[in-house]
Amino acid sequence: MYSEVIFNLGNCYYRLKDYDSAIKYYEIEVQEEEEKQKGQRLNNLGSCYAKKQQTQLSLKSFSESLKIYQKYPEIDCSNLLNNLGTLYFKASMHDTAAKYFSESINTRKLKSPDNEEMLYFSYFKMGQCLKKSKKYE
Numbered sequence: 001m002y003s004e005v006i007f008n009l010g011n012c013y014y015r016l017k018d019y020d021s022a023i024k025y026y027e028i029e030v031q032e033e034e035e036k037q038k039g040q041r042l043n044n045l046g047s048c049y050a051k052k053q054q055t056q057l058s059l060k061s062f063s064e065s066l067k068i069y070q071k072y073p074e075i076d077c078s079n080l081l082n083n084l085g086t087l088y089f090k091a092s093m094h095d096t097a098a099k100y101f102s103e104s105i106n107t108r109k110l111k112s113p114d115n116e117e118m119l120y121f122s123y124f125k126m127g128q129c130l131k132k133s134k135k136y137e
Contacts, residue, residue, distance in 0.1 A: 009025045014044065035071075038065075039065045043077075065080050098130060
């Protein structure tokens, strides 16, 4: 229960755009949570760093999260894959970004097909990558 309170405090601060406070709470969670839950916590931590334009810290958190998610294929990691795609898109690494958006689309179709809004987002971002890469076919 304690860990959920800490996690929710991090989420509240994130929604308030107080990323420094959110980071503080997510870091507590990452230290104390079971490995299976750490993937989501690291994803949220990476999102905070991305909002603060701290790309290397964001990529580190996202990469650690992906390693955890790969151990637990039953967990839907499509949000993480979107976040990685967005990070690479902002770095103008459009082919890498497209790979992550494609993985997100495939994962989301399998694990949460009713989340049409996020599926739309992934397709939209994938289209942006292809346009930037001038891959129109």
